[in-house]
Every structure is written in C-alpha cells, then in structure tokens.
Amino acid sequence: MSESDASRRTTVEVSQRQFQFLFAANFDGELSPLSVQAIGNTLEKIDGVRIIDRIHDSGLDVMAAGREPVAGEVVVAEMSWENAMALRATSTKQIIMERNWELRHLGCFAPNFAGPTGATVVAPAPTIRFSVKVLGNNGQPIPRAQVIAYGHGFPVQGETDVEGKVVLAIYASSLIGVEAIYVKPFSDFWEKFIAHPALVPDVDNIVSLESLSAFPQSHFPGNPFIGWGERLMGLDLETMQRYSGKGARVAIIDSGCDNTHPVLTHITKGLDLTDPKLDDLGQARNWQIDTLSHGTHCAGVITGSGVDGMRGFAPEAEVHILKLFPGGRFDVLIRGLKYCIDNQIDVVNCSLGCDQGSELVRLWLNKARQAGVAVVVAAGNSGGPVQFPALVPNVLSVSAIGQAGNFPGDTYHQQTEPSVLPGLVGANGIFAPRFSCFGPEIKLCAPGVAVISSVPGGGYAAWDGTSMAAPHITGLLALIAAHHPAIASMPRDAARVDRMFQVLIDGANSVGLDRMHGGAGIPAIGSTFLAGASTVGQSGVSPDIDAIVGAVLSQMQKLGANPAANAPL
Known part of the structure; x- marks a missing residue:
C-alpha cells in the first residue's frame, strides 16, 4: 500500500x-x-x-x-x-x-482536585455545556490557555482559541456540579484557580488573569530577571559577576529546548533521541522543537543568559539538549546517559520519573557516576514515596519547596500549601508542597512552586513541580564543576561525583522541614563554595578565599544565618 x-x-x-x-x-x-x-x-x-x-x-x-x-x-x-x-x-x-516503560516529565500541570468528600454518582448525569472566555487584565483574549473543570466525575479540559474562548461539557445535572475551574495560560500571565465557581449557561463566563509583572513580589520582568528560588539560593548581581559556569558541561534530558528564546540563543548543541530511526539531520534539528515547553522551562533556570530577560545559574556553561519527551521510554534515557558518558558531561538534569523501576537504567546511572557524570533527578509529584529513578542511591534526589508570598492567592500555587503539620511547614513561609514526593532518598530540596522561567515563543510561565526544583540544583552543580577549588583538579570518576554532591550537602541550610521532605536542606551559593574549602589544600589547589568569604558574608547579610530569613526577597 x-x-x-x-x-x-x-x-x-x-x-x-x-x-x-x-x-x-x-x-x-x-x-x-x-x-x-x-x-x-x-x-x-x-x-x-x-x-x-x-x-x-x-x-x-x-x-x-x-x-x-x-x-x-x-x-x-x-x-x-x-x-x-x-x-x-x-x-x-x-x-x-x-x-x-514510558517516562513522564515532573512539571505539575493539572492540580489534583477531588471536590467534596463523600460525593457519589449513582447514575450518569446529563451533559451540561458551558463557555469560558479567558482575558488578560487589559481585556485582551488569551489563546492557548488550558481550562480544566472539576465535578463529580473525571475532570474535563480544553484549550482556548484565538478569541480566548473554550466550550466544555461536564457530566452534571446543572452547573452547580462544577466544583472548581483551573485556568493555566501558556505564558506571561498568572494562572487562576476558582473553587465553587458561579457559572451561567448560554453566556461566556469570563476569567480574568493578571500578567506576571502585575504581582510585584515576583520581581518580574527585571533586567536581568532573577527568580525567587535563585535569589533564595544566593544568585545576585555580585555572585553573577563572579560565577558563570564557564568550563562546565551540562546536559538536560527533557522535551527539547526552544533556543530561539532570547535568553537561550547561546544553546547550540543537542540531539533528538526519541526515535532511533532518525537520521543525523533529524537528530540535530528536532531538539529545538519543544512541544511540551518543559525542557525550555528547565533550561531557563539552569542557563538563562540574563540578556534582557531571565538569568540562570550558569549562562556560560556548555549546554547539551537531549530530547526524550514526548514518548520517551527507559531505552531513550539509557541512550541519553550513554551520550553524557561519551561527551564527558559534568552534570545532567533529569526532571523525569516513572512508577516502575529498571535494573538496566540503574546500572547505566551507576556507570555514569563511575565516568564522573553527576546525575540530578526530580523526586516526583505524586505526593507519595520518591519515584524511580530518583530513588537510586547514586543520583542526587531533589524535592520541591514553596514559599508563601511569592504568588497571588487566587492561583493553584496557593493550594499546594500543606496543612500546618510538623515537618511540612518551615521557617519564613517555606513549605513542602502537597505534590512533592518524600522519603529517606531525598538529599536536598529546592524551589519548585511558582517558578517563573522561559517557555517556547519567547515568553515566561510560572510552573510547579519537582521538575522545577531539580534545575536549581543542576545549575548550582554546574557552578561547582566550573569554579569550586576542591573539584577542579579531580579526575572524572565516581569520587568526583560524590565530592560534588557532598559539597552541596555540606553547604545546605535547614529550612525547618523534616529530612523526609527537605533532605539536608537548601544549598546557597556562598555556603556551598565555603563547604569543603578546608580540605582543598590536600589537592594542591589554592581556593579563592576572598571570593568565598565575600560571597558568604554577602549572602549572610541578606538572608541571615537561615537562608529563608527575611524572605520573600
């Protein structure tokens, strides 16, 4: 045929x-x-x-x-x-x-909203159709916004058209059966979560969104823009002048990256690993197409250039984009790890996970460690035990934290805050979000709620997820690989990876969460570069004491002994 x-x-x-x-x-x-x-x-x-x-x-x-x-x-x-x-x-x-098994990315998209407890559907209810129109704060229609309605059955969703409009059909006897509406714009606006919405049939139900810049606590857009998580971890104008990540090699195994984004144009290396039948030309080009936006978002946190936009941790690192999503399975992850070994990658970001494990992936993760590749993995977003491969001992598993005051109150970011329970709510508004996986495998925590970063097309979006937390740690590890005096002379082997991880852990500060949710805490640039400095002399490398002490004192003055102090920044 x-x-x-x-x-x-x-x-x-x-x-x-x-x-x-x-x-x-x-x-x-x-x-x-x-x-x-x-x-x-x-x-x-x-x-x-x-x-x-x-x-x-x-x-x-x-x-x-x-x-x-x-x-x-x-x-x-x-x-x-x-x-x-x-x-x-x-x-x-x-x-x-x-x-x-197929892998999935770990950026939260649809919130887990169960509606009222005890609700039971005895028989199928009639289908009710209603219209939602999403507008910006100046009344302009917002296309490509995802609208999700929650009722007594499965949630329904749709995407707004060029007029900002979407029609949804929900199983209910009346619109009173709609328990919540969640609107997630593609870029440049804050999301909105409305519980028990008052909806009217046969008219356009308007949902108005605020631009990211309308919320002053976000500090967006800025020139450069530095996210709340990066500022919490010590990325400021002084440290940006000191540390750029030049000399480090970073891989992002994800959904690709739109390197036409103004802050990501310096990224020039990548492969599409999703299809083994792709020719060299397809592999070399397709990595620039990011239909999920996920990889582009992670890239901004790790390596945003800061030129008229977002500044990531390591803008001068050599970044390699390895496309795994959509549809990537364990074999694609193995191919990505092989690439990292062969190309002497220092740090690889894996904001991905699976409910199932793999002995072969575990073996290749260990092989990467033996080759000197430090693998950072997001812990998972199920709100349960740490997922695979973050539970593998030889990787650095990262959970997410949020901080009150860094997002508007009518967003779902607000809904991720847990009940006031010991170990889940820390100092200065820091909390362990409901979605973040937890367990003894957690080594560090990092910002993962309302993280503003780049998305395809040149815009920005605020996302939640352990996917957003892991790039913060990857970016800081890139700085360690490039600039830390205790690492510079070490050969590429497992000891080097273990030393890099230990430097981060030694430089972490408790944020008041239990270790199951926060690990050793959140590292800051100043304290991380101080960690291990006393042992540098063993390798014959002289540390830049002025740089280390200056960075630490600067950060202490801003944040106090606890890195969450005086937040939000």
Missing part, C-alpha cells in the same frame, strides 16, 4: 497491541553472561519479535567498583504480550529482560 493510499484510509482493523522490552547480558560477577549479539540473534529468529534498536556500550572504558554489576549493551525489542511471557518463562539468569 502506497503512502497516498494509507493517508486515505478511513478504517483500520483492530489488532493486538505490541509491547516493548529491554534485553541485556547479566554481568553480576557470578554468571557467564550471554553476549548481546547472541541475545539479538535469538530474538531475530522468533516469529512476531521485532528488534527496534541496539544501544551499544559507551565509548569510554568505565570500570565498576569491586564486584558490582556493570552496564553493557542493550537490545530493544517489540512483541506481543504472549511472546513476552513465553520468553520470560524460558529466559535464564544470564539475561536481564524488563519492560520498556
């Missing part, structure tokens, strides 16, 4: 869905593993099994410590569930076989 014939099809026969699995040799130090070539050859001979990709081993010779299992080549194959179960039943301990 030709492409033109296929494009004209109006029907398709329903067939059994196919599933993806990962196969690799089990190098556990006790068994004689099968070669990856033998595994691949075996799979190719089985009817109904299709090999999608082969991920070759890293070009660098990375040795595991002691008898620890090592990561090797991976075969990605597609098959029916029946074939998969038959293979699993006959496979031996010489082979690792696991499901190739």
Whole structure:
C-alpha cells in the first residue's frame, strides 16, 4: 500500500497491541553472561519479535567498583504480550529482560482536585455545556490557555482559541456540579484557580488573569530577571559577576529546548533521541522543537543568559539538549546517559520519573557516576514515596519547596500549601508542597512552586513541580564543576561525583522541614563554595578565599544565618 493510499484510509482493523522490552547480558560477577549479539540473534529468529534498536556500550572504558554489576549493551525489542511471557518463562539468569516503560516529565500541570468528600454518582448525569472566555487584565483574549473543570466525575479540559474562548461539557445535572475551574495560560500571565465557581449557561463566563509583572513580589520582568528560588539560593548581581559556569558541561534530558528564546540563543548543541530511526539531520534539528515547553522551562533556570530577560545559574556553561519527551521510554534515557558518558558531561538534569523501576537504567546511572557524570533527578509529584529513578542511591534526589508570598492567592500555587503539620511547614513561609514526593532518598530540596522561567515563543510561565526544583540544583552543580577549588583538579570518576554532591550537602541550610521532605536542606551559593574549602589544600589547589568569604558574608547579610530569613526577597 502506497503512502497516498494509507493517508486515505478511513478504517483500520483492530489488532493486538505490541509491547516493548529491554534485553541485556547479566554481568553480576557470578554468571557467564550471554553476549548481546547472541541475545539479538535469538530474538531475530522468533516469529512476531521485532528488534527496534541496539544501544551499544559507551565509548569510554568505565570500570565498576569491586564486584558490582556493570552496564553493557542493550537490545530493544517489540512483541506481543504472549511472546513476552513465553520468553520470560524460558529466559535464564544470564539475561536481564524488563519492560520498556514510558517516562513522564515532573512539571505539575493539572492540580489534583477531588471536590467534596463523600460525593457519589449513582447514575450518569446529563451533559451540561458551558463557555469560558479567558482575558488578560487589559481585556485582551488569551489563546492557548488550558481550562480544566472539576465535578463529580473525571475532570474535563480544553484549550482556548484565538478569541480566548473554550466550550466544555461536564457530566452534571446543572452547573452547580462544577466544583472548581483551573485556568493555566501558556505564558506571561498568572494562572487562576476558582473553587465553587458561579457559572451561567448560554453566556461566556469570563476569567480574568493578571500578567506576571502585575504581582510585584515576583520581581518580574527585571533586567536581568532573577527568580525567587535563585535569589533564595544566593544568585545576585555580585555572585553573577563572579560565577558563570564557564568550563562546565551540562546536559538536560527533557522535551527539547526552544533556543530561539532570547535568553537561550547561546544553546547550540543537542540531539533528538526519541526515535532511533532518525537520521543525523533529524537528530540535530528536532531538539529545538519543544512541544511540551518543559525542557525550555528547565533550561531557563539552569542557563538563562540574563540578556534582557531571565538569568540562570550558569549562562556560560556548555549546554547539551537531549530530547526524550514526548514518548520517551527507559531505552531513550539509557541512550541519553550513554551520550553524557561519551561527551564527558559534568552534570545532567533529569526532571523525569516513572512508577516502575529498571535494573538496566540503574546500572547505566551507576556507570555514569563511575565516568564522573553527576546525575540530578526530580523526586516526583505524586505526593507519595520518591519515584524511580530518583530513588537510586547514586543520583542526587531533589524535592520541591514553596514559599508563601511569592504568588497571588487566587492561583493553584496557593493550594499546594500543606496543612500546618510538623515537618511540612518551615521557617519564613517555606513549605513542602502537597505534590512533592518524600522519603529517606531525598538529599536536598529546592524551589519548585511558582517558578517563573522561559517557555517556547519567547515568553515566561510560572510552573510547579519537582521538575522545577531539580534545575536549581543542576545549575548550582554546574557552578561547582566550573569554579569550586576542591573539584577542579579531580579526575572524572565516581569520587568526583560524590565530592560534588557532598559539597552541596555540606553547604545546605535547614529550612525547618523534616529530612523526609527537605533532605539536608537548601544549598546557597556562598555556603556551598565555603563547604569543603578546608580540605582543598590536600589537592594542591589554592581556593579563592576572598571570593568565598565575600560571597558568604554577602549572602549572610541578606538572608541571615537561615537562608529563608527575611524572605520573600
């Protein structure tokens, strides 16, 4: 069938869905593993099994410590569930076989609003249609805004058109059944959350949004603009003049990055890893297309140039964009980690997660550490235990914090504040948001509520999520890799990664949360560069004492002994 014939099809026969699995040799130090070539050859001979990709081993010779299992080549194959179960039943301990699960980014989009407790739907209710029109504070229509309505069933949502209008249909007997409306603009405006909205049928129900600049506590736009989280962590005009991240290599494994954004034009390196069949040209270009906005938002926090816009932590770092979303699975993450090893990346940001684990991903994360790649992972947004891969011991798991006063009260940012319980509410308005995952794996916390950063098209948006927290730590790690005297002379190995993590942890300050939610606390630039300075002499490198002391004293004067003091800044 030709492409033109296929494009004209109006029907398709329903067939059994196919599933993806990962196969690799089990190098556990006790068994004689099968070669990856033998595994691949075996799979190719089985009817109904299709090999999608082969991920070759890293070009660098990375040795595991002691008898620890090592990561090797991976075969990605597609098959029916029946074939998969038959293979699993006959496979031996010489082979690792696991499901190739899809990953998701960890920026909060739709709030988890359950409505009134005890509500029960006995029978399907009639469908009620209503119109919402989203306008800016000057009355201009706001297109591309997501509008979500919550009732007694599943939430419904739609996107506003060029006139700022969207029509929603909700299962209810009347509009009284709509328990909440959430409006999230694409850029440049604050979101709005309205509980128990008074809606009227057959008219446009107006929701008016404020521009980001209308809320003075945000300090937006500024020239340069520095977000509340970056200011809390000590990024000010003085530290910006001292530290730029020049010399560090940073990778962002995410949804791509719009490098036409005015503060991201210096980003020139990237690959689209979502499709192994892409040619070099597709890989080299598609990373610049960010349909989810997520990677562009993370990039602004890490490396925004500050030229007539946002300033990130490390604008002069060499940034590599590795596109994983949409649709990225464990195999794409492995390819991204392999790229980081081969290209001697210092720090990689992974604002992603999955409810399922992967032994192969864990092995490749450890291989990255052995190669000197520091991996920062967002903890997750389910409000439960830390998700994979943030729960892997060799990564730096980051939870989110918010701070009261940094967002308008009618936004859902306000709704993320927890009840006043010990360990969840800290000093000076700092809190552990309801969505942030928690557990003993949390090493540090960072700002993740109402974080304003870049989005495609040149605009800015305020987002929540541990996805927004992790880039703050990645950006600070980039400064450590580029400028910290205790790191400069260390070889690229696991000890270097562990030292970088320890410098951050030693430089962290408690914000009054328990360790399950906040880890060691939030690091600040000044205290981080002071951490470990007393041991620098062991490597023969002289620290820039004036720079360190000056940065610490400056930050202490602004924030006091507690980095949250006198906030919001």
